Amino acid sequence: MKILHLNAYYIDNHLYSQLYTILDADLEQRVYIPIKTDRKPENVVDLNQGELIFEKVIKPNHKYNYFRKIKEITNALIQKQAHQDIDFIHAHNLFTDGVVAYNLKKKFGLKYIVAVRTTDIALQYKYMYHRRFRAKKVLEEAEQVIFISPTYRDKLFQMMSDTFVSRISPKVKIMPNGINDFWLENLQNPSGKSLDKRVNLLYVGQIMQRKNVLPLIQALQKLNETTDKEFHLTVVGGENQYEKEFYNRFLNEIKSNDWVDYKGKIKDKEKLLQAYRHADIFAMPAKGELFGLVYIEALSQGKPVLYASGEGIDGFLEGRGVGVSVNPDNLEGICDGISQIVDSYETYRDFTKVVKPFNWNSIANLYKTMYQRNEQD
Structure with missing residues (x-):
């Protein structure tokens, strides 16, 4: 088979390169990546049986003319002949890649699956x-509709009529993203011991408002003032280029708190592994989180997690005994969630069954099966 991947978000998400690299062993792939005219190709990987096609086709005025953007991306792809000799299409989001895939199906009869992102x-x-009308057409014509979490499936379905949901539900699949093999090769179980006076928490993520790092710090400040425990927080993550003012607020906030250790961005996996292992609890009550593989990385190192209820990761972790979900807008709730994890710390024993499904090799095999079955139908 030869697969055409449509991926408008490729250069901003390094997860995809891992998937394509694994699929490369068994499939021919062509990855079409429309990018802004002022961007350069990034996250380039070598595929033995495929190629990445970076197309500078997204213009500033497309921000205000969505349908023109779709038309120009579709035309550019056809002019490049990226659709030639293709057996099946994998569209990696709904409103750009999905609509282009729909256009290609109508014009050339190519079947596709579509992923729905946050x-x-x-x-x-x-x-x-x-x-919405065009998005519904994409969903109706797709062979399968992929969500990375049941939470996101439910959120979208709540905005749709029961009649439409019943039509597309039979072809919906839940397919999470995977974590790097490094974490699966270095699994560590929870200690199974109760915590002493000092409690070490870890946050890993960009320093941006929706990640809720400031409310987390405020909650720990309150716990330090009202309990007999000493709560310490290690923060790993770099500045978000679009939220410089918030980053400065964060830096000012931690100046007066000597129990906060800000490490900046850490790319080295070995150093990040040590940060996870030094911690007792992973805490990031983030809102609007795309998925949050850092929670799975933390669990791979035996660390229970504090996360926001109703977000993507919630659909995989709730009821699994691996941590506590909280209302990210409620400071008391964040405090209570941390306290719950501390009080029941010795009950956390083995997270292996929760972590193992987030394996890119297993996920890639599921995709290969999906491509082959739907192409033959």
């Missing part, structure tokens, strides 16, 4: 009413 739901479908 921004498709929380931004595009929720607010861009004039685009």
Whole structure:
């Protein structure tokens, strides 16, 4: 088989390169990546049986003319002949890649599957009413519809009629993203011991508002003032280029708290592994989280997690005995969630069954089966 991947978000998400690299062993792949005219190719990987096609086709005025953007991406792809000799299409988001895939099906009869991402739901479908009709057409014509979490499936379905949901539900699949093999090769179980006076928490993520790092610090400040435990927080993560003012607020906030250790961005996996292992609890009550593989990385190192209820990771972790979900807008709730983990710390024993499904090799095999079955139908 030869697969055409449509991936408008490729250069901003390094997860995809891992998937394509694994699939490369068994499939021919062509990855079409429309990018802004002022961007350069990034995250380039060598595929023995495929190629990455970076196309500078997204213009500034496309921000205000969605349908023109789709038309120009489709035309550029056809002119490049990226659709030639293709057996099946994998569209990696709904409102850009999915609509292009739909156009290619109508013009050339190519079948496709489509993934629905967080921004498709929380931004595009929720607010861009004039685009909904086209998105529904994409979902109806797809062979399969992929969600990375049951939480996101439920969020989208709540905005749709029961009749439409019943039509597309039979072809919905839940397929999480995977973590790097490094974490699976270095698994560590929880200690099974109760915590002493000092409690070490870890946050790994960009320093940005929706990640809720400041409310986390405020909650720990309160716990330090009202309990007999000493709570310490290690923060790993770099500045978000679009939230410089928030980053400065964060730096000012931690100046007066000597129990906060800010490490900046850490790319070295060995150093990050040590940060996870030094911690007792992983805490990031983030809102609008795309998925949050850092939670799975933390669990791979035997660390229970504090996370926001109703987000993507919640659909995989709730009821699994690996941590506590909290209302990310409730400071008391964050405090209580941390206290619950501390009080029941010795009950956390083995997270292996929760972590193992987030394996790129297993996920790639599921995709290969999906491609082959749907192409033959």
